[in-house]
Each structure stands twice: as structure tokens, then as C-alpha cells.
Amino acid sequence: MKYTELTREQLEKEYSVIRARYDRLCEEKLSLNLTRGKPEKKQLDLSNDMYTALNNCDFEMDGIDVRNYGLLDGLPSCKRLFSDILGCSPDEIIIGGNSSLNLMYDLIAKAYTNGLLHSERPWCKEEKIKFLCPVPGYDRHFNISISFGMECIPVPLHEDGPDMDIVEELVKDPLVKGMWCTPKYSNPDGFIYSSEVRQRIASLDTAAPDFALIWDNAYAVHCFDGTLPEFPDMIGECRKAGHPDMIYEFASLSKVTFAGSGIAAVASSKDNLTHIRKILTFQTIGFEKVAQYLHVKFLKDKETILKHMEKHAAIMKPKFDAVQNALETELGSLGIADWTHPKGGYFVSLYAMHGTAKRINTLCADAGVAMTKAGATYPHGYDPDDSNLRIAPSYPELPDVIKAMQVLCVSVRLAALELLLGKLGG
Amino acid sequence: MKYTELTREQLEKEYSVIRARYDRLCEEKLSLNLTRGKPEKKQLDLSNDMYTALNNCDFEMDGIDVRNYGLLDGLPSCKRLFSDILGCSPDEIIIGGNSSLNLMYDLIAKAYTNGLLHSERPWCKEEKIKFLCPVPGYDRHFNISISFGMECIPVPLHEDGPDMDIVEELVKDPLVKGMWCTPKYSNPDGFIYSSEVRQRIASLDTAAPDFALIWDNAYAVHCFDGTLPEFPDMIGECRKAGHPDMIYEFASLSKVTFAGSGIAAVASSKDNLTHIRKILTFQTIGFEKVAQYLHVKFLKDKETILKHMEKHAAIMKPKFDAVQNALETELGSLGIADWTHPKGGYFVSLYAMHGTAKRINTLCADAGVAMTKAGATYPHGYDPDDSNLRIAPSYPELPDVIKAMQVLCVSVRLAALELLLGKLGG
Numbered sequence: 039m040k041y042t043e044l045t046r047e048q049l050e051k052e053y054s055v056i057r058a059r060y061d062r063l064c065e066e067k068l069s070l071n072l073t074r075g076k077p078e079k080k081q082l083d084l085s086n087d088m089y090t091a092l093n094n095c096d097f098e099m100d101g102i103d104v105r106n107y108g109l110l111d112g113l114p115s116c117k118r119l120f121s122d123i124l125g126c127s128p129d130e131i132i133i134g135g136n137s138s139l140n141l142m143y144d145l146i147a148k149a150y151t152n153g154l155l156h157s158e159r160p161w162c163k164e165e166k167i168k169f170l171c172p173v174p175g176y177d178r179h180f181n182i183s184i185s186f187g188m189e190c191i192p193v194p195l196h197e198d199g200p201d202m203d204i205v206e207e208l209v210k211d212p213l214v215k216g217m218w219c220t221p222k223y224s225n226p227d228g229f230i231y232s233s234e235v236r237q238r239i240a241s242l243d244t245a246a247p248d249f250a251l252i253w254d255n256a257y258a259v260h261c262f263d264g265t266l267p268e269f270p271d272m273i274g275e276c277r278k279a280g281h282p283d284m285i286y287e288f289a290s291l292s293k294v295t296f297a298g299s300g301i302a303a304v305a306s307s308k309d310n311l312t313h314i315r316k317i318l319t320f321q322t323i324g325f326e327k328v329a330q331y332l333h334v335k336f337l338k339d340k341e342t343i344l345k346h347m348e349k350h351a352a353i354m355k356p357k358f359d360a361v362q363n364a365l366e367t368e369l370g371s372l373g374i375a376d377w378t379h380p381k382g383g384y385f386v387s388l389y390a391m392h393g394t395a396k397r398i399n400t401l402c403a404d405a406g407v408a409m410t411k412a413g414a415t416y417p418h419g420y421d422p423d424d425s426n427l428r429i430a431p432s433y434p435e436l437p438d439v440i441k442a443m444q445v446l447c448v449s450v451r452l453a454a455l456e457l458l459l460g461k462l463g464g
Numbered sequence: 465m466k467y468t469e470l471t472r473e474q475l476e477k478e479y480s481v482i483r484a485r486y487d488r489l490c491e492e493k494l495s496l497n498l499t500r501g502k503p504e505k506k507q508l509d510l511s512n513d514m515y516t517a518l519n520n521c522d523f524e525m526d527g528i529d530v531r532n533y534g535l536l537d538g539l540p541s542c543k544r545l546f547s548d549i550l551g552c553s554p555d556e557i558i559i560g561g562n563s564s565l566n567l568m569y570d571l572i573a574k575a576y577t578n579g580l581l582h583s584e585r586p587w588c589k590e591e592k593i594k595f596l597c598p599v600p601g602y603d604r605h606f607n608i609s610i611s612f613g614m615e616c617i618p619v620p621l622h623e624d625g626p627d628m629d630i631v632e633e634l635v636k637d638p639l640v641k642g643m644w645c646t647p648k649y650s651n652p653d654g655f656i657y658s659s660e661v662r663q664r665i666a667s668l669d670t671a672a673p674d675f676a677l678i679w680d681n682a683y684a685v686h687c688f689d690g691t692l693p694e695f696p697d698m699i700g701e702c703r704k705a706g707h708p709d710m711i712y713e714f715a716s717l718s719k720v721t722f723a724g725s726g727i728a729a730v731a732s733s734k735d736n737l738t739h740i741r742k743i744l745t746f747q748t749i750g751f752e753k754v755a756q757y758l759h760v761k762f763l764k765d766k767e768t769i770l771k772h773m774e775k776h777a778a779i780m781k782p783k784f785d786a787v788q789n790a791l792e793t794e795l796g797s798l799g800i801a802d803w804t805h806p807k808g809g810y811f812v813s814l815y816a817m818h819g820t821a822k823r824i825n826t827l828c829a830d831a832g833v834a835m836t837k838a839g840a841t842y843p844h845g846y847d848p849d850d851s852n853l854r855i856a857p858s859y860p861e862l863p864d865v866i867k868a869m870q871v872l873c874v875s876v877r878l879a880a881l882e883l884l885l886g887k888l889g890g
Contacts, residue, residue: 074533082523082531089754090521097512105508105722107500135561136752143747150577151588151612162577162588178746185746186577296531299754320604320611321569326562326752328515328725 040373041454053455060405060448068406070442075225075384076433077297077350084349085295088336099334104327110318112303116330120303122340123258124289125271131305132314135325138290138302142252143182145286145304148317149215149250150186155283155313157248161186161215170208170217172200174387174415174426176225179218179254183417190417193217195224199235209244216250222269223257226387226415226428228380230267240272240279251276253287256383259343260293262351262358263381266344273305282307291333293350293384294343301333357431357439361386364440368447374454377429386429387415388446394453395424397462401449407442466799467880479881486831486874494832496868501651501810502859503723503776510775511721514762525760530753536744538729542756546729548766549684550715551697557731558740561751564716564728568678569608571712571730574743575641575676576612581709581739583674587612587641596634596643598626600813600841600852602651605644605680609843616843619643621653625661635670642676648695649683652813652841652854654806656693666698666705677702679713682809685769686719688777688784689807692770699731708733717759719776719810720769727759783857783865787812790866794873800880803855812855813841814872820879821850823888827875833868 044052097105100114111117112133121128134141153160161167169183172195183190191208194201200219208214219239221231231239239251253272261267276285285306292300306314337343362379365388369375378387390398395412402409410428413419429446431439456462470478523531526540537543538559547554560567579586587593595609598621609616617634620627625647634640645665647657657665665677679698687693702711711732718726732740763769788805791814795801804813816824821838828835836854839845855872857865882888 076533079529082529085531086521086523089515090518092516095512095516097508103505103508105511105725107502107718107723109724137748137750140748147573147577151573160588162586178749181746185743292533296754297533298535298750299531299752317611320607322563322566323604324563324724326725326755328722329752329755 039371041458042373046459049455049458053452053459056448056451056455060401060452063445063448064405066406068441068445070406070434070438070445071408072430072434072439072442072446073408073410074433075430077293078353078433078435080353081350081432082296084346085336088295088332092332097328097331099331102327104331107323109324109327110315110322112325113327113330113334115334116301119334119337119339120289120305123343124255124273124287124305126273126287126305129308130273130311131303132311132318133325133330134302134304136292136299136302136329138254138256138288138292139178141302141304142179142254142288145250145252145314146182146186148314149248152317154248154250155310164213166213168211168214170200170205170214171417172217172219172224173417174226174421174428175218176220176254177414177419179220179252180417183218192417195227195229197229199229199231199239202235202238206238206242209242209246209249212245214244215246215248216252218252218254220254220256221272222255223260223380223383225256225383226385226426227378228383228385228387229378230269236270236272236275237279240275240281242281242284244284249284251285253285255287255289257293258289259347260350260384261347261382262354266382273307277307283310286310291337294337294346295333299329301330354432356436358386360436360439361429361431361443364443364447369450372451372454375450384430384432386431388427388429388450389425390427390450391454391457392423392425393462394450394457395421395427397453397456398427398446398449401452402445405445405449407445409446465797467884468799472885475881475884479878479885482874482877482881486827486878489871489874490831492832494867494871496832496860496864496871497834498856498860498865498868498872499834499836500859501856503719504779504859504861506779507776507858508722510772511762514721514758518758523754523757525757528753530757533749535753536741536748536750538751539753539756539760541760542727543729545760545763545765546715546731549769550681550699550713550731552699552713552731555734556699556737557729558737558744559751559756560728560730562718562725562728562755564680564682564714564718565604567728567730568605568680568714571676571678571740572608572612574740575674578743580674580676581736590639592639594637594640596626596631596640597843598643598645598650599843600652600847600854601644602646602680603840605646605678606843609644618843621650621655623655625655625657625665628661628664632664632668635668635672635675638671640670641672641674642678644678644680646680646682647698648681649686649806649809651682651809652811652852653804654809654811654813655804656695662696662698662701663705666701666707668707668710670710675710677711679711681713681715683719684715685766685773686776686810687773687808688780692808699733703733709736712736717763720763720772721759725755727756780858782862784812786862786865787855787857787869790869790873795876798877798880801876810856810858812857814853814855814876815851816853816876817880817883818849818851819888820876820883821847821853823879823882824853824872824875827878828871831871831875833871835872
């Protein structure tokens with residue numbers, strides 16, 4: 039039964055059934071949360087041994103006392119670990135602190151105050167800066183741009199990546215200085231950029247000489263269903279395409295070990311890193327190396343990491359299955375919603391009837407289920423269709439995910455019925 | 465025997481004696497280092513238990529799972545630890561990462577890109593920014609200013625703090641936006657700002673509404689000789705003087721536990737912190753909390769910290785004594801050098817005959833002793849007197865400090881003799 043094909047009478051009848059279901063769920067006085075992509079406690083427990091089962095703890099690695107000052111770039115062994123994950127060379131990597139977001143923020147901040155390698159002047163001296171924002175996307179990416187006063191230009195994100203016809207047009211504008219990308223298991227859709235799209239990105243002929251492709255490889259090893267797909271080193275792809283200095287890749291172990299206490303890294307061309315290092319040397323004597331040391335001892339190499347990620351997957355998959363089951367069972371036949379089917383990352387993207395996402399947010403909140411704010415996946419929180427909702431099922435335990443999904447699905451139905459019956463806003 | 469009172473003949477004789485001593489030292493093919501203020505291995509060993517003797521390690525503190533995302537400000541218990549040290553309130557503190565230098569850099573960066581609380585516009589939109597630099601001072605402070613293109617204005621630092629007559633004049637210029645201070649055991653002199661100077665600083669009537677007093681309390685508990693002097697909370701002093709938002713205080717546990725892996729904090733008025741938090745929220749989801757947790761478990765409170773610092777003192781004091789002994793024995797009667805007698809911090813400041821510091825640097829280097837570059841304690845490395853040298857005896861072991869000091873003292877004498885004999889530059 040498609041809602042859009044129902045008569046008004048049928049709609050009214052359905053409305054009273056769904057409204058009653060919703061009211062009963064409200065009576066349960068729930069307090070559930072499907073907002074942020076946070077690992078649950080059991081996932082964090084997987085890495086406790088990093089601290090609690092220390093053996094041969096001499097605080098020495100690569101011939102360096104990891105407790106003392108120094109080594110701006112990070113431990114060589116830690117660079118090798120990241121190069122193992124990303125496929126680039128260890129000398130194309132700088133290890134940062136605990137947050138890849140912070141590294142991205144810092145890169146943009148340095149572009150503003152000092153300029154990037156090929157900048158004609160610091161970005162703060164430019165009249166205006168524009169940045170391409172594939173949508174839906176990660177709110178914290180867009181918000182970095184907004185915090186620096188950039189104009190965010192939304193670009194549709196398809197299943198194979200950003201709409202490249204549009205991107206290729208937009209980068210002819212010299213004020214367009216970069217693009218935010220989460221190329222693997224995109225946030226929130228869970229899409230993986232195709233080989234063709236990656237090629238077109240690497241080959242982009244940008245008017246800005248200092249165009250910054252922010253390649254946030256946040257979920258490089260975060261597959262929870264099946265085997266990790268091949269994903270060639272994008273730094274090498276850009277170099278081959280003649281744009282070695284266009285790309286800044288970011289990666290993080292936050293969702294491998296401890297969410298708040300992982301290790302982040304930036305990878306880029308050697309020339310870019312030389313430029314960054316020059317500015318970085320004013321900023322710090324060095325990032326935290328004990329955590330780097332502990333991560334290298336615990337995670338060892340890519341093979342060990344992938345085995346470790348299987349343990350995460352075993353906890354994550356049932357929750358993502360529960361999300362898919364709920365959506366299919368509750369909404370599969372109604373013609374009022376689409377959603378994505380990711381095999382990695384931390385999110386599922388739900389597209390409800392246009393004009394109902396905010397209402398669904400409110401309905402869920404009133405029933406005790408916190409959802410990521412409708413629109414959050416668009417710059418300035420503005421989803422022109424008022425349709426996209428991000429589902430983040432990782433943090434709650436499975437029974438809570440199941441219950442929260444009931445509330446969400448009933449809310450999606452109720453909002454759709456309200457819209458079709460002209461009751462929306464009530 | 466004062467060198468300046470010797471006849472040319474006596475000088476020539478002394479020169480051949482000292483030159484011979486210097487040549488003999490060169491033959492030893494030394495490789496010693498008195499440059500950076502780094503703790504030695506035994507000092508680092510004092511804190512190994514923070515990681516290796518974890519008990520009841522549940523990764524929970526203040527009701528928070530310290531492994532997961534969140535808590536932009538840092539753990540409440542960690543704020544209390546810092547408030548215990550600094551004397552301000554815990555809600556006047558934000559806990560940062562491993563580096564107070566990075567926090568200072570970030571503050572200035574935010575002033576440039578967004579402006580401080582009372583800024584009329586971001587600093588990058590100002591024609592020019594000037595910053596007061598008490599000299600000699602910490603090169604990394606000055607270099608932050610330089611990296612943002614500020615004009616650094618040197619101000620003489622006396623035993624009781626910066627020359628306040630000069631400072632009070634200079635801050636009438638609205639382009640003067642701040643001042644770098646290391647108020648306790650200043651780097652490199654080891655001076656402690658007097659109560660009167662602190663009062664005059666707190667009462668500064670600055671033309672710039674967003675004047676930033678950078679109060680780098682780097683050595684808050686770092687006394688190696690006698691008892692830690694009282695040092696009232698400067699945030700409270702500024703508030704009482706009617707300038708609550710002028711001060712940004714920084715502190716660090718780097719030289720309490722692990723130099724590269726301590727915890728840093730910024731303390732300021734609640735209004736300033738609210739402003740900083742608004743920008744910080746774009747930068748990161750939160751700083752590393754496991755390290756905060758481990759530090760709180762290990763250091764507990766001020767009393768425990770002070771006891772811990774006594775162990776550092778027991779390692780540090782013999783080295784500082786060796787420095788003083790060497791200077792007194794070798795240079796005490798010659799009238800060619802003065803030096804400071806700090807009871808805390810990491811440095812001793814040596815003032816050689818004007819015009820000889822660079823030469824002493826070269827002589828030391830040629831004899832295998834690395835010294836901090838002459839001039840490094842002045843903005844742009846320019847010491848107009850070419851006199852000041854920073855001695856950092858903490859990192860080498862005691863016998864090496866003694867040997868390195870021999871080389872330094874002989875070099876100071878040789879350079880003075882060269883100058884007096886008109887041989888300098890040879």
C-alpha cells in the first residue's frame with residue numbers, strides 16, 4: 039500500500055492507527071539517542087589492553103624516548119602504520135594529536151593566516167572564499183568552513199560520489215578553494231566514491247592554484263559487512279594526474295581504539311608537508327607520542343587492525359541489520375521513504391517525504407528519541423527538501439536501537455500522513 | 465683580577481693560557497648539549513607508574529567514560545587539579561592537549577581569524593599588530609608573534625618583572641594587542657615577577673580593548689631549591705583591578721610527568737572561555753581524556769604534586785649547583801660576565817661581555833658543546849648587546865653538565881680576551 043495512492047478516507051483511517059501506535063510509544067517514556075557516531079562501551083573495551091596489558095613497556099620506539107619532547111612529525115613506526123592503512127608513503131604523513139577534525143581545522147586555519155603552498159596570499163586577505171560541500175555530508179566539515187566565513191556551495195552527492203559535472207564547472211571559479219570529501223562510507227549515506235569519480239577528482243582543473251581537496255578518509259578500515267573494498271591511495275592518484283599538491287588526506291584511529299583518544303594523521307605531498315611543517319614548528323614542539331607508541335604496540339600493522347575491526351563489526355552489524363529490518367518492514371511498501379544500505383562507516387541515511395524531516399525530528403524527540411537535527415547534513419542546517427535524516431545506531435545497545443527505530447519509523451509514517459492530510463505543523 | 469684592568473701584556477699572557485685550555489678541551493672531542501629545557505631520563509622515570517602501575521583502571525572519572533567522545537572542556541577532576549595549582553576557579557579552566565605552547569598558538573590564531581571577546585574585528589583585518597616582548601624571553605613565544613606577522617617590541621625584563629614604566633607607555637598605542645609573560649622562573653633568567661609589578665600589570669590601562677596578557681605560568685610548581693614561593697592567582701588580580709578579560713593564563717604538566725605527553729590548560733575569565741568555547745567547538749570534539757584521567761589518578765592534588773616535584777628537584781639541583789659553581793669559580797672575579805641565580809624553572813641566564821655571545825656560541829660549538837643560539841632569547845634572534853646566553857642544564861647527566869660548563873666558561877673567557885685584544889672574529 040503506497041500512501042500516495044490512498045484515498046482521503048483510507049489516509050484518515052491509517053492516520054488514526056499510526057497515531058495510536060505513536061501515542062503508545064510516547065507512554066513508554068523512552069530516553070534513547072540515535073545522534074552521534076560514537077562507539078558503544080563494548081567496542082571501547084576491545085582496546086583496553088592497549089593500556090592495561092602493557093608488557094615490555096620501555097617507552098622507547100624507533101630509538102626514541104617517547105616520553106620526552108621532540109619529533110614534530112610523529113614516530114616513524116606510527117607513520118608506517120598509517121601508510122599501511124592509506125597506501126601512501128610514510129614520508130607523506132604527519133602524525134597529529136587525537137583528532138583528525140582538529141587537523142582539518144588547523145589546515146584551514148593555516149590557509150587563512152599563512153596560506154597554503156601555492157596560495158598567492160593568506161586566505162584572510164581574499165575578498166571571499168568558497169568551498170564545495172557534497173550533500174548530504176558531515177556537519178562538522180561544513181561548520182569549519184562556516185566558522186571561517188566561507189561560502190558553502192552544496193553539490194549533490196550520488197551513490198558513486200559528488201556530481202562531477204557540477205564540480206568541474208564550479209572549480210572554474212578561482213574563489214572556489216576546496217572541497218570536503220568523505221570518500222569511503224560517506225557520512226551520512228555510507229557511499230563509496232567510484233574509481234571513475236576518483237579519477238575525475240584527481241584530474242580536476244581548478245582555477246585556484248591552492249585548491250584544497252580535503253579527503254577525509256575517516257572510515258578507511260571501518261567495514262562491518264563483508265570484506266573491505268579496495269581503495270587505491272588517492273595521494274598517488276593526484277600525483278599521477280599532475281596535481282600532487284591538491285590533496286590533503288586525513289585518517290584517524292579514533293574509531294579503531296578509543297573514540298576520544300585515538301591518533302590522527304594528515305597525509306599529503308612531500309612539498310605540502312614541508313610547507314605545513316614550517317608553520318607547525320611555531321605551533322608545537324610535538325604531538326603526544328606515548329599514545330602513538332601504545333597504538334603501534336597494540337595495533338602493529340594493517341593485518342592486525344583488520345582483525346581488530348572484525349570485532350567491531352561483530353558488534354556493529356546486528357545494529358545496522360536492525361536498522362535495515364525496521365526500515366524495510368515498516369516503510370518498505372509505503373512509497374514515502376528511501377534509505378541507504380552501507381556496509382561500513384557509522385551511519386544510515388534516510389530520505390523521508392519532502393517537507394517532513396523536521397516534523398519527524400520533533401515527533402521522535404517528543405517520544406523520547408533524540409535524532410541528529412534534520413538539515414544537519416547540509417551547510418547551515420538547510421536541507422532544501424527537508425527530507426534527509428541521519429541514523430547513527432552505534433552507541434545504543436541493540437534492544438535500544440530496535441526500540442528507537444520503531445519510534446523513528448512510526449514518526450516517518452505519521453509525518454507523511456499529516457502532510458498528505460494537510461495536518462502538518464500540528 | 466678583572467680582565468678590563470689588565471695591561472695588554474697581561475691580557476696576551478692570559479690569552480695564551482686560556483687558548484691552551486680551550487685547545488685541550490677541543491681535543492676531548494666532546495658532544496654535549498646545553499640547549500633545550502628538557503628533563504633527563506631519570507626525571508621521566510619518576511612518572512612511569514602513571515602507565516605501568518595502573519590499578520582500578522576502569523577508564524571512568526566524574527561519571528564519564530574517558531575513552532569515548534565528548535567533554536570539550538576536559539574532565540572536571542582535571543580542571544580541579546589545575547585550579548589547585550593556579551589558585552583560580554575550576555570553571556575558569558579549559559583542559560587542552562599535550563602542549564601549552566599549542567594552546568597559546570591557538571589563542572593567537574583565533575584572535576587572527578575570529579577575534580577575541582572584545583575585538584572590534586579579527587586581527588587579520590587590522591593594518592598591524594604589535595606585541596610586547598619582555599627580553600630576554602622565550603624564543604617560542606616571540607616566534608608565534610613573528611609567524612603571524614606581528615611587530616615584536618622588546619621591553620627590558622628586570623629582576624622583578626618587565627619595566628613597567630615602559631610597558632605603561634607602550635600600551636597607550638591601540639595597535640599593541642598583548643604581552644608575553646613568563647611570570648614565575650622566567651625563561652631564561654629565572655626571575656619571579658614581584659607583587660608590585662603584578663599589580664601594575666593587572667591595572668594596565670590599555671588602549672586596545674582586546675589586549676591579551678599571555679601569562680605563561682610554565683613553572684608554577686617547578687621549584688628546585690627551597691620552598692615554592694607564594695604566587696597569588698593572577699586571574700583574580702586582573703578581575704579585582706577591573707580587567708577580568710585581559711588575561712589568558714597557561715599551565716602544563718609536561719615538566720611534571722612526561723615532557724611530550726603532559727596535559728596543558730588555559731585559564732581565563734568565564735566570559736573569555738565562553739567566547740573561546742564557541743570557536744573551539746568547530747575545531748574539535750574534545751581533547752584527549754585518557755591522559756587527563758591518568759594524570760589525575762597519578763598526581764591527585766597539589767600536595768602530591770609538590771612531593772613529586774621534590775623528586776625532580778633532587779635531580780635538578782645538583783646540576784644547577786654545578787652551573788653556579790662553574791660560573792663563580794671560572795668567571796667570578798673577572799668582571800666579564802653576570803648571571804642569574806634561579807631557584808626554579810629550567811634555565812640560567814648568562815650575560816657575557818657585550819659583543820661576545822655569538823663568538824662564545826661558535827667557540828662552544830667547535831669544542832663540541834651545543835648552546836642555545838646567541839640572540840635566541842630576543843625577537844628575531846637579535847640581541848642588541850650580543851651578550852645573553854641561555855644555559856639549560858637539565859637534560860645532560862651531571863658529569864656532562866660539569867664538563868660542558870668548563871667549555872662554556874673557558875669560551876666566555878677566550879671571547880672576552882679576543883675582544884679586549886682586538887682579535888674578535890678570529
